[in-house]
Amino acid sequence: DTGVSQDPRHKITKRGQNVTFRCDPISEHNRLYWYRQTLGQGPEFLTYFQNEAQLEKSRLLSDRFSAERPKGSFSTLEIQRTEQGDSAMYLCASSLNGKGDRNTIYFGEGSWLTVV
Amino acid sequence: GNSVTQMEGPVTLSEEAFLTINCTYTATGYPSLFWYVQYPGEGLQLLLKATKADDKGSNKGFEATYRKETTSFHLEKGSVQVSDSAVYFCALFRNTGGFKTIFGAGTRLFVKA
Numbered sequence: 001d002t003g004v005s006q007d008p009r010h011k012i013t014k015r016g017q018n019v020t021f022r023c024d025p026i027s028e029h030n031r032l033y034w035y036r037q038t039l040g041q042g043p044e045f046l047t048y049f050q051n052e053a054q055l056e057k058s059r060l061l062s063d064r065f066s067a068e069r070p071k072g073s074f075s076t077l078e079i080q081r082t083e084q085g086d087s088a089m090y091l092c093a094s095s096l097n098g099k100g101d102r103n104t105i106y107f108g109e110g111s112w113l114t115v116v
Numbered sequence: 117g118n119s120v121t122q123m124e125g126p127v128t129l130s131e132e133a134f135l136t137i138n139c140t141y142t143a144t145g146y147p148s149l150f151w152y153v154q155y156p157g158e159g160l161q162l163l164l165k166a167t168k169a170d171d172k173g174s175n176k177g178f179e180a181t182y183r184k185e186t187t188s189f190h191l192e193k194g195s196v197q198v199s200d201s202a203v204y205f206c207a208l209f210r211n212t213g214g215f216k217t218i219f220g221a222g223t224r225l226f227v228k229a
Contacts, residue, residue: 004159033216042120042205042219043160056216091159093217103148103167103209105217107159 002026004108006092012114013082020078021111025094032075033105034067035091036060043091049075050097082115089113118143122206122220130228135193137223139180139206142187147208149173149182149189150217154203163191163204201227 005024013019025032030051035043046065047057051072061067064082069075079086089112093105123138141147148167152160164173169184178193189206206220 006159031215040222042207042221045216045218048216050215103211103217104150104162104165105209106162107152109159 004092004094004106006090006108006111008111009109010112010114012116015084015115016081018078018080019082019113020076021090021092021113022074022076023092023108024074025092026096026106029094029096029106030072031095031097031105032069033093033095034075034077035093037089037091037110038087046077079113082113084115087113087115118147118208118210118218120206120208120218120220122204122223125203125222125224126226127223128226128228129196131198132195133227135191135196135200135225137191137204137206137225139189139191139220140187141189141206141208143208143210145210146184147210149180150207150209151178151180151189151191152205152207152219154205154222156202160205196225196227198227198229201225 007022033048034046037043049069064080067077089110091110093107095105119142150165151163153163154160164175166173166182172181180191203222203224205222209217
């Protein structure tokens with residue numbers, strides 16, 4: 001069983017450019033989450049999907065951020081017109097909405113974004 | 117709202133010392149509680165969990181007991197190793213107010229040889 005995978009692992013971009021991150025969850029996991037983590041802080045919730053439906057978005061997710069999960073499998077997180085304050089690690093996690101382990105989320109390795 | 121508070125770090129210990137990292141939570145009802153560990157440059161790994169009051173989660177010598185009466189989930193290990201140096205996050209999952217996991221700020225642990 002492969003874990004959550006994220007791509008790219010590292011991205012350096014100039015201010016004002018757009019960036020996109022991809023997340024492939026654990027197979028058969030129907031919930032997918034995006035978090036943001038800055039240095040010295042815990043992960044902050046951004047948004048989550050159940051299958052292809054985006055069910056909740058944090059107020060941290062400004063209009064420049066958009067997330068999709070078109071077929072209920074992989075997800076993308078796009079940041080438009082990046083700002084230096086967007087520099088952070090973007091973490092994807094997934095969980096199974098069913099019996100047993102359903103409330104446990106499993107993380108990928110994260111995608112580091114540096115905006116210069 | 118739901119929240120998690122954990123002790124500030126860094127915590128610095130010598131190898132084979134006893135470890136305690138305190139964690140308390142605020143939530144209605146009975147959330148699931150977790151400890152995650154993060155090594156430098158990596159994502160978070162699940163360390164242990166407990167889903168109901170008085171449950172004890174354990175893994176790799178670490179353990180934590182879900183205490184409803186004190187709303188706590190303190191992490192302990194009897195004898196730490198240098199390889200335990202990492203950041204530890206306490207977290208809770210509650211399915212009211214959204215299906216999401218909420219994390220504390222993390223506690224950095226340094227273990228000296």
